[in-house]
C-alpha cells in the first residue's frame with residue numbers, strides 16, 4: 001500500500017530480467033561441486049580487494065540504489081542439531097539444500113557488510129568459501145561480534161551461484177546459523193586460540209562475561225554468563241550472573257530472555273533493586289505497560305530513593321495512559337518525528353472501539369464495536385517495524401528489492417523492513433504468534449516454531465507478510481497534506497508512493513474498498529486511523545490500498561492484483577456496469593475539461609457546460625455511488641470563482657464538489673435562511689482537497705451567509721483531523737498559510 005512498486009518500469013524490468021537469467025544459469029549448474037576453481041589465495045585477495053573498494057567508496061552526492069535479491073523461498077532447518085550430520089565444503093553441491101546436514105566453519109577474514117554480512121570461512125580441511133549471512137542486523141558489523149576466528153555452524157547449507165559467477169554459502173534464516181563459543185566441545189582443538197588451564201568456576205565465567213560486556217561484545221558476554229549458570233554457581237553468583245545476563249539481553253533487544261532472567265532473579269526472598277528495575281524495563285520494551293507500572297510500584301515501595309526509577313515509572317505511566325485513553329500530545333509527536341532519526345516514537349498504541357472479525361467473503365476484517373462519528377479515533381498504532389528513508393538526506397541509500405518468487409520489485413526500504421521484522425521476531429518470540437497470524441496468501445509456513453530452544457522465524461514468510469500488509473508512509477501526513485494543498489503537481493505524485501515503510505499489525509486486518517469509511521495517517525512510526533463517516537456498531541472498516549483517484553479514466557478495474565483480488569465496491573461496480581459508449585464519453589469530457597482548465601479562468605462557462613455533460617454520464621445518486629470524475633472539476637471551478645470574488649458561485653460549486661464525493665449536506669445552499677444550520681447528513685469520501693473545499697466554502701459564506709462561516713470551518717477542521725491524524729495543528733496550518741481564497745496553502749512551515 002503506497003509503496004514504490006516498480007515492477008513494470010522498463011529501467012527496472014531490465015534488472016529483473018537480468019536476475020532471472022542469472023537464476024536460470026545458476027539452476028543449470030545445480031548439483032555440481034561447490035568447491036571453487038579459484039585457489040584459497042585468490043579468493044582471499046579478491047575478498048580483501050572488494051572490502052577495500054567498499055570502504056573507499058566516495059562520499060555520495062546523490063542517493064545510491066542497491067539491489068537486494070529475495071531468492072525462491074525455502075524452509076528453515078527444523079531438525080534438531082543432534083540429528084544433523086556433519087559434512088565438509090568439498091561435499092557440497094551448487095544450488096542444493098543439503099537437508100539433514102551441517103558444516104562447521106571458522107571465519108578467516110573480517111566482515112564486509114553490504115546487503116548481507118559477508119566473510120570468508122574455512123572448514124577443518126582448509127577449504128574456503130564466501131559466507132553470506134542475511135538479516136543479521138547491525139550486530140554482526142559491531143566491533144567484536146564477528147571477528148576473525150569466529151566458529152559458525154551452518155545448518156542445511158545452500159551454496160548459490162552469485163550474479164558475478166562466484167559461489168557463496170547463503171543463509172537467509174537466522175536460526176540456520178549458530179555461533180559456537182570457543183570453549184564449546186564442537187570446536188576442534190586446532191582452532192582453539194589457547195589451551196589454557198583456565199579457572200572454570202562459575203564466578204570466573206561471570207567475570208569473563210563482565211569483561212566482554214564492558215567491551216560491548218554482547219554475544220560473547222551472554223555465552224560466558226550462560227556457562228557460569230551451567231557451572232553450579234552459588235545462589236549469590238547465580239542471581240548476580242542472571243542480572244548481568246538480563247542487562248546484556250536488554251542491550252541487545254532480547255526482551256523475552258531478559259524478562260525470564262529477571263523473573264528468576266526476582267524470585268529471591270527479597271528481590272533486588274536491579275532485578276525489579278530490569279523487570280520493569282523488559283516489560284516496558286515488550287509494550288506491557290500495565291505490568292511495567294506494577295513492577296515500578298513495587299520498586300518504589302521497596303527502594304523509594306531510586307530517582308532514575310521514578311523517571312522510568314513516569315514514562316511507563318504515560319504510555320499506559322495513552323494505551324487506555326487514546327489521548328496523545330500530537331504536537332509533541334510531530335516535534336519528535338522531525339527530530340528523531342529514524343522517527344521512532346516512544347509511545348503506546350491505543351485500540352479504540354474496533355475488533356477483528358471474520359467477513360463474509362474476504363477473510364478477516366476490522367469492525368466497529370460501538371457507534372462512531374466521522375473524525376473519531378479508531379486506533380493509533382505504533383509500528384511493529386518501520387524502515388525510514390530520509391528524503392532530505394543524500395547519504396541514505398535506497399534499496400531495490402527484487403522478489404524472485406513474485407516477480408515484483410519495490411524501491412525504498414522494504415528489504416530493511418524484512419530484516420527489522422525478522423530480527424524483532426527472532427529476538428522476542430513471544431510476539432511471533434500475533435505476527436504470523438497476518439495474511440500471507442497461499443504461503444505454507446513450517447509448523448515448527450522452535451527447535452533446540454531456538455525460535456524458527458521463516459524469513460520468506462515474513463517477506464510474504466510484508467509484501468501483502470506493508471504500508472508506505474511519509475514522515476508525517478501533515479507534511480503530505482500541506483504539499484498536496486500547495487497545489488504542487490510533483491509533490492502530489494510523491495504523496496501517493498513512499499520510500500519509507502512499516503508494518504502495523506492491527507491496521508493489517510483492514511480490507512480495501514474504494515468507497516472507504518476510514519482513513520490512515522502517519523506521524524513518524526505511529527499510524528492514526530479515524531472514521532471518515534458516522535458508523536453504526538458492527539460496520540466493517542475499510543480504507544484504500546490504492547486511492548481510487550489514481551485510477552485511469554478508461555474504466556479499467558482498479559489494479560489490486562498485488563493483493564490478489566478485485567474490488568467490488570459500489571464505485572467499481574458502477575464502472576463495470578456502465579455502457580462502454582458512456583464510459584468513452586466520460587473519458588472524453590474529462591480530457592476536455594483538463595484542456596479548458598489549462599486555458600484559464602475565462603472559460604468558466606464552457607467548463608460549467610462540460611461539468612453538466614459529465615454529470616449526465618452518471619445515473620445513480622452520488623450518495624449511493626460517488627461521482628469521482630466530477631470532484632476535481634467542481635472543486636477547481638469553485639476555486640476559480642473564489643479567486644475572482646464570486647461567493648455565490650463559489651458556494652454552488654463547492655457544494656457540488658462535496659456532493660460528487662457522496663456528501664449529503666443540509667442548509668448550505670443559497671439563499672440561506674437565517675438560523676438554519678449547515679449540517680452534513682452523510683459523509684462522503686475523504687481526501688486532502690476536502691479540507692480545502694470546506695475552507696473555500698467558509699470564505700464564501702463570510703460574505704453571503706455569515707452564520708455558516710464558522711460551521712464550514714468546523715467541518716474543515718474535522719476533515720483535517722481525518723487527513724492529518726490530529727487537529728491541534730489546524731489553526732497553525734490554515735490560520736497562517738491559508739490567506740488564499742481558493743483554499744490552497746501559501747508556503748510550507
Ligand SMILES: C[S@@+](CC[C@H](N)C(=O)[O-])C[C@H]1O[C@@H](n2cnc3c(N)ncnc32)[C@H](O)[C@@H]1O
Nearest residue numbers: 362363364439468469508509510511512563565
Ligand atoms: C492486508 S490483508 C487484509 C486482511 C485480510 N482479509 C485477513 O484476513 O487477514 C489483505 C488481503 O485481504 C484481502 N482483501 C482485502 N480487501 C479485499 C476486498 N475488497 N475484496 C477481497 N479481498 C480483499 C485480500 O486477500 C488481500 O490480499
